Amino acid sequence: MKTFALQLDRVSKVFGDFRALNNIDLRVVAGSIHAILGENGAGKTTLMNILYGLYQPDGGSITLNGQPAVIPSPSAAMEMGIGMIHQHFMLVDTLTVVENVVLGLPGQGLQLSLAEHAARLTELSQTYGFDIDPHVEIWKLPIGMRQRVEILKVLYRQANIIILDEPTSVLAPNEVASFLEGLKRLRDAGKTVIFITHKLDEVAEVADRITVMRLGQVTAETEVASITTRDMARMMVGRDVVLTAFEKPDTPPGPLRVVARNLSAIDNRGIQALKDVSFEIRSGEILGVAGVDGNGQAELAEVLTGMRAPSAGSLAVDGEDITALSVYDRRHRIGLSYVPEDRHHTGLVLDFSVMKNAMLRDFRVAPFSKNGVLDMRRAREVTDAWVKQFDVRLRSVDQAVRFLSGGNQQKLIFAREVECRPRVMVVMQPCKGLDVGAIEVLQRAILSERQRGTAILYISTELEHILNVCDRVAVMCAGRITGILRPQDATDARVGALMGGISEAESA
């Protein structure tokens, strides 16, 4: 008989008239890795906040190590040995690792004994193979290391059950593998790990058991070994999801639309981030840009959209030189659309309503304005139509966009940037942190834009997504395009070599 570290029976949570959790049953075996899989908005985070004492359940019972438990607050949860690692790190950037770890630690006395804590922390981090200098400030650490600090923080408080909320969504692809290794080491040390995710391959790789949630309910709980990723996706979304390539209509691309010649640019730190980049995109063609994050992709998108002036080179759309045009002219006269990487800061005004965010791009013109005055009635109709068409799930278009899930926020941005009928579209990391359902909607939207004849630049660090939709793939490394391939030629080995900076000419 297995012992359950944690057992939930018929736990429910209601917000107003919205049932966030409906009779959730959960059984987590002690010393195992348990994945909780579900789409954005399935109720995973609500469930974890109940376990961490941030919310109180409206019904049902929680059993911790065989004892009935009530978790009134996060500090009580910590005392019971439950540690939570939030999606957004709870670390103070300006403090050192050890300062962050001892922050709020009870029983510290009058004076901080950082040296002593640092020694114990070093010992602990060596136990789990985390290689961390306790005296370095957080802002100097890469994201993957910061996550280790978060884990050390809960381990230092003797947590036995460690809950991780979407832990890999903030990591670079090359950091994920070592993170998953870390989870296995935690399990081997006897800790119980609960991790929330919507990434199927990660579940398949590390989890022992899995609970699938959909719309506030548990749809399945099973051993991971007994289930395929395809079944997981179906249980999560409630229908079959096209995980592999879309059927791409084989329309020949149209005339040359975007011509970039020898573009160079300097980044905010004064370093040359873009070096002599040239490419062309035809009407009805999707050019993918692959590469490890931070190799000039962000600067390339900014140069195209006009947010960063190139230091050299030229950019033309349909034969017209747009190098010197303002952002406004590019967006409204040239017809350039932009789906930025950071939807919270660049793509949306979080405290504005859904409707106002829908109006952000074209509020000056019809249908949002008439004779220079905003036409709110028409705007509401248009927004309602977009919400339906793009399956944006929300309570009302007057709701602040902050309260939409990531996938629904991104769908709203897509609606805005696609419905203006652009000639050129720059899409950056559109699927970052989204579940398979939302990714499918967005990739279909991109493909239908291609059908319409838009020239699209699709920047992503996820090669699989690029290969799914793109007609050609450019690979960037250290600010240069090291090669442009057709998808069928883009083998892992070739793309990997290009990402590493070995250009085709040298490798040939």
Added chain:
Amino acid sequence: MEQLFDAQFMADFLGSSLRLSVPIIFAAIGGVLAERSGVFNISLEGCILGGAFGAAVGTYLTGSPFCGLMLGITVAGSVGIMLAMLAVGLGINQLVAGIAINLLMVGLTSYLARLILGGDATSTLPGFHPIALPGLASIPIIGPVLFQQDILTYLMYLVVPASWWFLYRTPWGLNVRAIGDYPVAADSAGISVPFVRTVCVIVSCMLAGVGGAYLVLSQVFVFTEHMSAGKGFIALAALILGRWNPVGAFLACIFFGMSDALQLRLQFTSPDVPYQLFSMVPFLASLLALVLLSGKVRPPAAIGKKYVRGGK
């Protein structure tokens, strides 16, 4: 003879620099505390005024400068409670709340001073007198400057290192620094953000109040209307110049005190130049210092932002 005159001049200059610095040092240390916890304390000016008023009234009523000091701290502390309720409790814009409090304190202290002190407002109050520390005070030049001072100056010598030790060497100081930079992290570690901020704001105002009490009990021995005269704002400039560090703020205050002492000297030595020109010197110095150091200073990240749990 010439040399003796120079040494005497130096000692006088340094002495008046120190005396002019003491009130702004108290206020600036208070300001550092509040701002490190993430609350702008614009009301330092009003707290200095409140401290001065309380000190004058307490001393007038009891005849004891110690009682005056206590009342001064109490008045400034009440100002702190008011600011904490407005800025931390209700989440009102911290700058607006601070400015409103400053305006309120100018009117309120003037009114109450006339009511309570009445005709005695211009008569000299008892105050603190210099106590020479045996041995130390006989060191040439710096001895008399540093160690022949009143009790509040000696208190300042303690407050500066103590506040530094508190911020950087105690768990509570760590809590304050964390809350000023990223309150969500502190909250998730089980620290009450509103509680820490409230305490910091109140203590901050009490420290500024000691600065105000110094004006009355150690410098001029009377209360005059709006006698803070911008010292709270100089303290704000000093704490920015001092990078939100108590020791840095202390050094910046000494710098401002020296420029103030210099302008007083200039007023005396050049009577044919309008004195208003010289009284601008400390303010110009603070502007210049801020401009020269602009871009290099990084305030606590969460300063001025209301903390709401669960807000993304």
